[in-house]
Amino acid sequence: MDAADDHLQTNMSVIDLGLFSMNAEPDRRIELAEDDILKAASTTDGQYVLVVIGRTGPSDYEPLRTFCP
Numbered sequence: 001m002d003a004a005d006d007h008l009q010t011n012m013s014v015i016d017l018g019l020f021s022m023n024a025e026p027d028r029r030i031e032l033a034e035d036d037i038l039k040a041a042s043t044t045d046g047q048y049v050l051v052v053i054g055r056t057g058p059s060d061y062e063p064l065r066t067f068c069p
Contacts, residue, residue, distance in 0.1 A: 037067045 012020065032038050038050040054063035 032068075037064060 010017070032050075034040060034050070035053075037053055039053050041049050041051050043049055052061060052064045055061070
């Protein structure tokens, strides 16, 4: 991934990336409009982030899984 090193950051493990790429369909696109399932927020140090609406904790992605089956 040398070409993407300066343009891509992720906290996904190599195994997760492999599993994700095996399930990715290149012709399928999903638009996640703000205020539908995501809302804008700021971290304590001022970084802009999008968080899942309706989550019960920082690692709860069930509302997103339900929204994007």
